[in-house]
Amino acid sequence: MTIKLTRRAGLLGIAFAALMAPQAAWTQDSIKIGAPLSLSGKFVSYGAAAKRGIEMAVDVYGGKVAGKPIEVQFRDTQSDAQAAVTSFTQLLSQERVNYLIGPIATPMAMAGVPAWLRAKALWIVPGATTPLLEEKAGKEPMFFHTFPYAYHYHASLAKALREKLGPGKTLAIVYSDDAYGREHLPYAQKYFTTAGFKIVAEELVRAGATDLNPVFAKIRRAKPDVLLGLVQTTDGITLTKQAYVQRLGVPYMIGTAYPQLKQWQDATGEAQEGWVGVTTYIPGLEAAADPKYPVLFPATKDWIAAFTKRYNRQPEFVDVGGYVSTMMLLLAIENAKVDDKEKVAAELKKLDVKTMIGRGHFGPTDGGTLNQAFADVVVHQRVKNQDAIIFPPEFATTKALEQANYPK
Amino acid sequence: MASLIVQVIVDGLLLGGVYTLMAVGLSLAFGVTRIINFAHGEMVTYGAYVAFFAFVGLNLDPLLSLPVVAVLGAIAGHLIFRLSLEKILDDVGINQVLLTFGIGLVLQNLAVIMWTGDERATTPPYALESWLVSTDIIVAKGRLIAFGIAVLFIVSLLAWLRWSELGRATRAVSQNRSAAALVGINVRGIYALSFALSSAFGAATGAIMSFLLPITPFMGFPILVKAFAIIILGGMDSIIGTVIGAFFLAICETAIGYFVPNGIGWAEGVAFFLLVMVLIARPTGILGKAGREA
Numbered sequence: 001m002t003i004k005l006t007r008r009a010g011l012l013g014i015a016f017a018a019l020m021a022p023q024a025a026w027t028q029d030s031i032k033i034g035a036p037l038s039l040s041g042k043f044v045s046y047g048a049a050a051k052r053g054i055e056m057a058v059d060v061y062g063g064k065v066a067g068k069p070i071e072v073q074f075r076d077t078q079s080d081a082q083a084a085v086t087s088f089t090q091l092l093s094q095e096r097v098n099y100l101i102g103p104i105a106t107p108m109a110m111a112g113v114p115a116w117l118r119a120k121a122l123w124i125v126p127g128a129t130t131p132l133l134e135e136k137a138g139k140e141p142m143f144f145h146t147f148p149y150a151y152h153y154h155a156s157l158a159k160a161l162r163e164k165l166g167p168g169k170t171l172a173i174v175y176s177d178d179a180y181g182r183e184h185l186p187y188a189q190k191y192f193t194t195a196g197f198k199i200v201a202e203e204l205v206r207a208g209a210t211d212l213n214p215v216f217a218k219i220r221r222a223k224p225d226v227l228l229g230l231v232q233t234t235d236g237i238t239l240t241k242q243a244y245v246q247r248l249g250v251p252y253m254i255g256t257a258y259p260q261l262k263q264w265q266d267a268t269g270e271a272q273e274g275w276v277g278v279t280t281y282i283p284g285l286e287a288a289a290d291p292k293y294p295v296l297f298p299a300t301k302d303w304i305a306a307f308t309k310r311y312n313r314q315p316e317f318v319d320v321g322g323y324v325s326t327m328m329l330l331l332a333i334e335n336a337k338v339d340d341k342e343k344v345a346a347e348l349k350k351l352d353v354k355t356m357i358g359r360g361h362f363g364p365t366d367g368g369t370l371n372q373a374f375a376d377v378v379v380h381q382r383v384k385n386q387d388a389i390i391f392p393p394e395f396a397t398t399k400a401l402e403q404a405n406y407p408k
Numbered sequence: 409m410a411s412l413i414v415q416v417i418v419d420g421l422l423l424g425g426v427y428t429l430m431a432v433g434l435s436l437a438f439g440v441t442r443i444i445n446f447a448h449g450e451m452v453t454y455g456a457y458v459a460f461f462a463f464v465g466l467n468l469d470p471l472l473s474l475p476v477v478a479v480l481g482a483i484a485g486h487l488i489f490r491l492s493l494e495k496i497l498d499d500v501g502i503n504q505v506l507l508t509f510g511i512g513l514v515l516q517n518l519a520v521i522m523w524t525g526d527e528r529a530t531t532p533p534y535a536l537e538s539w540l541v542s543t544d545i546i547v548a549k550g551r552l553i554a555f556g557i558a559v560l561f562i563v564s565l566l567a568w569l570r571w572s573e574l575g576r577a578t579r580a581v582s583q584n585r586s587a588a589a590l591v592g593i594n595v596r597g598i599y600a601l602s603f604a605l606s607s608a609f610g611a612a613t614g615a616i617m618s619f620l621l622p623i624t625p626f627m628g629f630p631i632l633v634k635a636f637a638i639i640i641l642g643g644m645d646s647i648i649g650t651v652i653g654a655f656f657l658a659i660c661e662t663a664i665g666y667f668v669p670n671g672i673g674w675a676e677g678v679a680f681f682l683l684v685m686v687l688i689a690r691p692t693g694i695l696g697k698a699g700r701e702a
Contacts, residue, residue, distance in 0.1 A: 040521075079525075206672055211423050213662075245550070267622055269536060
């Protein structure tokens with residue numbers, strides 16, 4: 001009986017091993033990339049855009065890298081920090097991925113840091129502007145940031161406005177009481193003051209506030225030349241519309257990332273006229289194809305055509321960022337010729353490509369991130385429902401900085 | 409200074425109109441059925457989306473689509489009541505809370521799946537227009553329209569409750585459902601009607617919000633929280649109390665916003681502190697009455 005049982009167990013074991021072998025072999029023979037993204041919840045537009053960019057990059061690359069199929073494992077962080085922790089843990093501990101791309105939203109990226117620090121997969125973050133991320137992860141050699149930090153926004157904005165407006169101008173800042181507003185505020189203060197602006201008002205607003213009129217009354221009394229709104233998109237819509245309705249009268253209105261977003265543009269109507277914003281990609285930004293990889297990094301207009309054909313919509317900055325980041329990772333894996341995160345990281349650091357959003361090459365930041373790419377920020381302005389690029393000079397499509405529009 | 413005070417009063421009154429819209433439907437449903445409808449915010453959200461798509465797809469002004477939105481809201485509310493809430497009317501209150509909370513979550517996530525998390529807004533001309541009364545006093549047309557509609561809603565609701573047969577029956581059920589049943593009133597029918605009306609008000613409020621605030625699948629929850637605060641403050645079974653609560657909260661928030669440094673950041677916290685103070689002094693709210701049969 002014992003012998004029979006042992007034999008049966010042995011046979012079962014062999015059968016089990018036989019069944020599992022192809023699965024194990026297949027798993028080992030694919031290159032697994034984890035993508036923790038907000039595919040639902042309040043940051044879904046970012047997550048969906050990054051997913052589009054990643055999927056397009058994998059398809060353009062041909063679905064295989066270093067001779068192995070590419071397997072992207074998307075996990076929905078649900079725009080929730082706790083769910084983001086679970087996503088990171090699953091990808092790193094259970095799936096044991098060597099490479100991560102995402103998330104985009106700052107709170108989700110921050111939530112993933114502790115889990116990532118335990119496993120230290122090669123992590124590309126094509127979003128998250130908070131310098132806190134730089135503080136927690138920037139010095140790690142396996143961390144690659146492919147989006148500007150908050151201070152990059154304000155360095156470029158202050159420089160562009162100083163160039164256009166000249167010295168002796170005054171600035172009012174409206175900032176939200178959430179992490180976004182509070183994190184951006186010190187950098188805005190630093191760079192605008194350094195550029196010669198005098199800050200005459202700083203007004204806190206509650207994220208999601210219904211009525212900003214009291215803030216406008218105080219700003220109107222301060223008579224600034226420039227208003228800088230350090231808020232996220234939903235509050236950016238409220239700020240823009242109410243500033244217009246209340247005839248705020250400040251000549252130059254500046255946002256952060258939201259003036260580039262179609263949803264902000266559609267929601268604000270004529271109130272958007274004259275608003276200035278920052279981004280990494282904007283329609284009208286023309287770049288030539290990379291000479292070495294013209295199929296992977298085509299000329300901007302060709303890439304937009306391919307994207308539009310595939311998704312029946314215009315790309316936004318996260319679409320482009322997701323595509324470029326993924327493509328650089330795939331190239332690095334190809335060059336490393338092996339599924340080894342250390343070797344791939346070394347190849348990624350060596351890469352120097354021309355992409356639709358500028359030079360794709362990693363270098364250190366002043367803040368301590370070892371591997372930063374795409375820190376160049378484009379400053380643009382909404383003029384007659386179009387985007388005019390005003391900075392950097394090599395991409396500028398206009399020299400003039402228009403004043404904001406108000407009802408007569 | 410005088411013009412500043414006038415502006416504070418104007419802003420406070422106009423914001424009070426917006427808050428009244430947010431709370432009136434919730435107050436009606438609770439006053440009659442004693443069910444706290446945690447899905448009320450989603451009625452506002454869906455009303456806003458219907459108004460938005462009517463604006464974008466049919467070029468229909470939100471004020472013109474408002475009656476249709478309200479009717480659709482009433483149908484949705486009636487269906488939700490008949491298909492779910494009616495079955496647990498006699499259960500403990502926590503089951504009703506969990507059910508409406510669950511319905512709200514399902515509706516919210518459905519909205520994300522159908523329309524993504526993108527922010528939207530309708531932009532009829534009056535949403536971006538204002539009257540310059542003097543150099544310091546500005547009246548936003550969109551807010552004034554919302555105020556006017558809030559007045560219309562409240563007057564219509566009070567008139568219906570006072571002078572119509574069904575309205576009187578609704579008041580009777582609100583005051584004592586056992587006695588109302590004894591005199592032959594169809595209590596469940598009145599519940600369904602109140603829920604439908606409440607949802608109609610919620611959806612119509614969404615149509616107004618579509619040009620005042622950004623539309624997202626998540627816009628309902630903050631509105632729900634504000635509406636709860638208002639009806640608790642005013643008295644949970646009083647429409648007039650709700651109106652008083654809405655204007656009290658709005659004027660407090662506006663005044664704090666104007667006169668306290670970084671006041672907009674503090675406004676909600678201070679206003680809710682005042683709410684707690686009022687409730688300590690008068691636990692039933694401003695016009696609420698204790699001891700009614702549940």
